[in-house]
Amino acid sequence: MLRVLRFLQTVDRRFLYALLMLVVVTPFFINFQLPARVSTATRRLYDTIESLPEGSFVLLGVDWGAGTRGESRPHTEALIHHLMRKRLRFALLAFDPQGKKLAQNIALRLQEQYGYREGVHWVNFGYKVDQENYLKAFGPDIIGTVKQDIHGNPLGQLEVMKGIKNANDIALLLDVTGSSTYETYIQFLQGPYKLKMGLGTTSVMAPEAFNRLDAGQLVGLIPGLAGATEYERLLGIPGKGTRATNSSNAAHLLVITFILLGNLAMVMERRLRAQGGAL
Amino acid sequence: MSEFLETHKDTLVLWIGAICTLGFYSILYRENRIYRFFEHLFLGLAMGYGVANVWTDTLQPKWWEPLVHRGHWWLIFVMIIGLFYYFVYSPRYNWLARLVIGFFLGVTSGRAFQAFVNDYWPQIPTSFKPVIPHGPVTTPDGQTLPALTWSDALNNILFMVILLCVMSYFFFSFEQKHPVLKRSAQLGRWLMMFTFGAIFGSTIMGRLALMIDRMDFLVNDFGPQIGGPWVMFLVLIGLAGLVLYLSKRAAERGEDTGAI
Numbered sequence: 001m002l003r004v005l006r007f008l009q010t011v012d013r014r015f016l017y018a019l020l021m022l023v024v025v026t027p028f029f030i031n032f033q034l035p036a037r038v039s040t041a042t043r044r045l046y047d048t049i050e051s052l053p054e055g056s057f058v059l060l061g062v063d064w065g066a067g068t069r070g071e072s073r074p075h076t077e078a079l080i081h082h083l084m085r086k087r088l089r090f091a092l093l094a095f096d097p098q099g100k101k102l103a104q105n106i107a108l109r110l111q112e113q114y115g116y117r118e119g120v121h122w123v124n125f126g127y128k129v130d131q132e133n134y135l136k137a138f139g140p141d142i143i144g145t146v147k148q149d150i151h152g153n154p155l156g157q158l159e160v161m162k163g164i165k166n167a168n169d170i171a172l173l174l175d176v177t178g179s180s181t182y183e184t185y186i187q188f189l190q191g192p193y194k195l196k197m198g199l200g201t202t203s204v205m206a207p208e209a210f211n212r213l214d215a216g217q218l219v220g221l222i223p224g225l226a227g228a229t230e231y232e233r234l235l236g237i238p239g240k241g242t243r244a245t246n247s248s249n250a251a252h253l254l255v256i257t258f259i260l261l262g263n264l265a266m267v268m269e270r271r272l273r274a275q276g277g278a279l
Numbered sequence: 280m281s282e283f284l285e286t287h288k289d290t291l292v293l294w295i296g297a298i299c300t301l302g303f304y305s306i307l308y309r310e311n312r313i314y315r316f317f318e319h320l321f322l323g324l325a326m327g328y329g330v331a332n333v334w335t336d337t338l339q340p341k342w343w344e345p346l347v348h349r350g351h352w353w354l355i356f357v358m359i360i361g362l363f364y365y366f367v368y369s370p371r372y373n374w375l376a377r378l379v380i381g382f383f384l385g386v387t388s389g390r391a392f393q394a395f396v397n398d399y400w401p402q403i404p405t406s407f408k409p410v411i412p413h414g415p416v417t418t419p420d421g422q423t424l425p426a427l428t429w430s431d432a433l434n435n436i437l438f439m440v441i442l443l444c445v446m447s448y449f450f451f452s453f454e455q456k457h458p459v460l461k462r463s464a465q466l467g468r469w470l471m472m473f474t475f476g477a478i479f480g481s482t483i484m485g486r487l488a489l490m491i492d493r494m495d496f497l498v499n500d501f502g503p504q505i506g507g508p509w510v511m512f513l514v515l516i517g518l519a520g521l522v523l524y525l526s527k528r529a530a531e532r533g534e535d536t537g538a539i
Binding site: 012014015017018020021022024025028029067068069070071073097098100126127128129132133136147148150152183184186187188190191192202203204206207211212214215216217224225226240243244247248251252255 | 307308328329332333335336337340341390393394396397398401402405474477478481482483484485487488489490491492493494495498499508509512515516519520522523526530
């Protein structure tokens, strides 16, 4: 008995890793979907985009890279799907060097489905440094600050930028991020220009972001993988988020099970030892 | 060569991605040279990619092009001022570095004020929440405030209690001897612990999302390259089996039991 209890407290970590891998991959081959409720935070962002008139201009911050791709890519995909479906114009802006390319690939892949064209319906402003100072300059003069898109085309000549001069012309500001770039957006763009702002953020960052949602600085929020699944459900397009959620749920169950087993074994061993049971 | 790369670009990307992913996951067995190699490769790639992007997206269009091709000669001073930073290594001329550092300290401090006001001030008035249920209310300026249900009111009361308890924990100006203050500070500390627990739980969720994304890439994106997702799944199981076998041998030799 004591040996079993000891084993449960000293399981080889590599055994756990192997088990975790199995639990994560198996749901890829099983076609099932656990029920999920759409949270108010996610629905509010969806409703805000739904309420925008056709042709409105949306700025989409894509401040993520390979490090948070698991969560940020489903966010970006779901939001671009929604923007294209609603026939909204949008611009990608990255303060992460990888963000500009990763988001560009997503937009290029989805544009055919919705009959969108780069430069006409959407544009990529590219990667920019020094977010604080950049946004200070960007707010009053978008064309003069960005100057050209990632292909070197003068921004002022692009059809997508027609009628867009400063931040007051932005109907909605969105940021998909794995870091605190959304705070800088609030500090130097959302706050000064009283813009509506939505956020897609990683699970790690989400608890802090809820303060901003309560304060009205954010109109809606997509938190982590769970949020991505909720958004895909609202759109009716099961994507990466939906598929990953089954794996995420299974992995969480495994982690919880082993935490409980380990602690239970520790308590039982202590009791046995207290009773003098050198079993 | 370039034609070959162009033709087989997608296949190469998948193979390189899969090899790099498996190389990184080799750390799960133990520290090894393969992992070290890929770690350094990625660090170098990330740095190089970042530098190239700073040039193509910022320095070239905003500084080099206007300076060289449009005759904006005064932009040369931007570089000169930037180079002043390097006088920090010169004992004789480091006052020049202090000039530019002082300038940017001032700019950053000023910006920090604006950042604080825009970020935190809106959160203060919205922390004052109604706690008595009521129907829809029309204000004198014609605004209609939504009704507050019993459950909303309860939620707001809970919010206020938590807010006050946590704030009372941070009263360090005097000793917390009063029983009410002492208890609320204690409760505040517990509530913060719950929050940290929730944040830690979210962190686990985030890390799992990264792993799921990589597994999805290996099985569903790379899998078809070697015969299908099922084949990749079997390869992964084989690799896991190998790791467990090697781990068992290492444990028997007393080298590494793998216990956490």
